Amino acid sequence: MASAPGGMRKAAPRPGSLRRNLLANLVGIAAYNLGQWLLLVVLARMTGTGDVGRFALALAISAPVYLAVGLNLRMVRATDARREWRPEQYGRLRIVLNAVSLAVVMAIGLGLHMSTADLMLLGVVSISKAVEATSQVLYGFFTLRERLDLVSRSLVLRAVLGLASFSGALVAGLGVTAAAAGLAGAWFVVYLFHDRPEYQRALATDADYMAAQGLVAGESSATSRLARRALPLGVDAGVGSVALNVPRYGVQLSLGVDHLAVFASLAYLAQVVSFITGAFGDAVLGRLVVLHHTSSAKAFWRVLFAVLFFGCAVTGAAVVGAALVGRPVIGALMGHAYVDQSVLLILLTGAGMVTLQRSLARALYARQRFVDAMLVDTAVLIASLGWAALLIPRWGLDGAAAVLGLSFLVGTFVTLALLGRSTRVQQGE
Structure with missing residues (x-):
C-alpha cells in the first residue's frame, strides 16, 4: 500500500462488489x-x-468497420491484468485506428455511390463512432478495475445528452445529419468532462489496486505488439458486428429501405435483451480475469454459470412481455407501420441465442483466447450469410429475423467445442 503525506498510510482501493457492478x-x-x-x-x-x-x-456500415479496424482495444485493456502496455500506448493506437476507420468508412460510402447527403450523414455518424471508441478504451480499464459504476455513469450521461441533442436538432428542423452531429458533440462532452477525469483518478491508484489483488506487473511491451495482440480481437469484433448486420444488409438488398426501417427498429429493440444480459458479462469480466490468473477454477466456472442463468431469465421475461404487450407498445411509440409481432418475437428468441453464445465467450476472453473468439464469430458470419441467402428471399422479414438465432446457435456449439479444448490444454491434458 502507498503512503499518504505525513506518514499516514491510505487503504488500497477496493473493487466494487459483483452485485454493485451488475x-x-x-x-x-x-x-x-x-x-x-x-x-x-x-x-x-x-x-x-x-x-x-x-x-x-449509416450505423450498419460504420459499426463493423470501427469494431474491426479498432481492434476491440476495450477487451484487450479489460484483460491486461499484468499491465503489459502503458496507458499512453493504448491512447496513441486508438487515435491511429480512429483515423483509419474513418477513411475506410468513407471509402465504402464512395464505393457504394452514395449521394452527397448520405455521405455527409455517414461521415458524421462515423465521427460519433470515433468518440465512442475512445471512451470504450477507458471503459476497458474501468472494467479491469471492477468499477462498472464509472462506465454506467458515462453511459447514462451519453444517453441523456445524446438524445437531447439529437432531438433538439430535429425539432429545430435541421435534419438527420445535424441531429447526428449533435449526438457526436454530446458524446464528446461526456468524454471530456467525465470519462477522462475519472480515468486519470483511477490511474493514480492503480499500483495500490494491483498490490491488494495480488497481481504482479509484467514488463512493458511495444505498441506494435499491442496491435498484434489485439488483431484477432479486431477481426472478431468486426466479423461479429457484420454477422449481426447481415440480416439488415439482406433486407436492404431484397426488400428496400422502407422495410429496413421497420426491421432495424425492431431488431434494435430485440438487441436490448443481449445488451442487458451482456451487462452482467461485463460486470464479471474483471473478476473472471483475476480468477483465471489466480488459478481459481471452481470459482471461475461458478461465476460463468451465474451469467448463463441470468441470460436465460432475461430472455424468457422479454419474450413473454413482447407476446403480451409488444404490439400496443410499439404502435403507440413508433406508429402502426412498425408493428410486426412475429418478427419481434423471432428476433427476441434470436437475442437469447446471442446471449448464450456471448456469455460462454466471456470465458475465452478472460483466458485471452482471442484467436478462438475470432474463429467463433467467423463461423457465425458464415452461417449468417448462408441463412440470409436461403431465408430472406423466401420469408421476407420473418426470414431475416430467424437468421440471427440460427447463426448464433451454430456459434454456441463452436464456442463449447473450443472451451472444452482450452480447458483440457489448461489442465495439461
Missing part, C-alpha cells in the same frame, strides 16, 4: 440502449421511414 452496469446499459432506440423513435415520429432507413444504414 446493478450499475445494468442501469448504464439499459439507459444507453433505451436512448439509442429512442433516437429511432424520435426520427420515425419527426421524419419518415426514408430517414430512419438512411440513419440505420
Whole structure:
C-alpha cells in the first residue's frame, strides 16, 4: 500500500462488489440502449421511414468497420491484468485506428455511390463512432478495475445528452445529419468532462489496486505488439458486428429501405435483451480475469454459470412481455407501420441465442483466447450469410429475423467445442 503525506498510510482501493457492478452496469446499459432506440423513435415520429432507413444504414456500415479496424482495444485493456502496455500506448493506437476507420468508412460510402447527403450523414455518424471508441478504451480499464459504476455513469450521461441533442436538432428542423452531429458533440462532452477525469483518478491508484489483488506487473511491451495482440480481437469484433448486420444488409438488398426501417427498429429493440444480459458479462469480466490468473477454477466456472442463468431469465421475461404487450407498445411509440409481432418475437428468441453464445465467450476472453473468439464469430458470419441467402428471399422479414438465432446457435456449439479444448490444454491434458 502507498503512503499518504505525513506518514499516514491510505487503504488500497477496493473493487466494487459483483452485485454493485451488475446493478450499475445494468442501469448504464439499459439507459444507453433505451436512448439509442429512442433516437429511432424520435426520427420515425419527426421524419419518415426514408430517414430512419438512411440513419440505420449509416450505423450498419460504420459499426463493423470501427469494431474491426479498432481492434476491440476495450477487451484487450479489460484483460491486461499484468499491465503489459502503458496507458499512453493504448491512447496513441486508438487515435491511429480512429483515423483509419474513418477513411475506410468513407471509402465504402464512395464505393457504394452514395449521394452527397448520405455521405455527409455517414461521415458524421462515423465521427460519433470515433468518440465512442475512445471512451470504450477507458471503459476497458474501468472494467479491469471492477468499477462498472464509472462506465454506467458515462453511459447514462451519453444517453441523456445524446438524445437531447439529437432531438433538439430535429425539432429545430435541421435534419438527420445535424441531429447526428449533435449526438457526436454530446458524446464528446461526456468524454471530456467525465470519462477522462475519472480515468486519470483511477490511474493514480492503480499500483495500490494491483498490490491488494495480488497481481504482479509484467514488463512493458511495444505498441506494435499491442496491435498484434489485439488483431484477432479486431477481426472478431468486426466479423461479429457484420454477422449481426447481415440480416439488415439482406433486407436492404431484397426488400428496400422502407422495410429496413421497420426491421432495424425492431431488431434494435430485440438487441436490448443481449445488451442487458451482456451487462452482467461485463460486470464479471474483471473478476473472471483475476480468477483465471489466480488459478481459481471452481470459482471461475461458478461465476460463468451465474451469467448463463441470468441470460436465460432475461430472455424468457422479454419474450413473454413482447407476446403480451409488444404490439400496443410499439404502435403507440413508433406508429402502426412498425408493428410486426412475429418478427419481434423471432428476433427476441434470436437475442437469447446471442446471449448464450456471448456469455460462454466471456470465458475465452478472460483466458485471452482471442484467436478462438475470432474463429467463433467467423463461423457465425458464415452461417449468417448462408441463412440470409436461403431465408430472406423466401420469408421476407420473418426470414431475416430467424437468421440471427440460427447463426448464433451454430456459434454456441463452436464456442463449447473450443472451451472444452482450452480447458483440457489448461489442465495439461
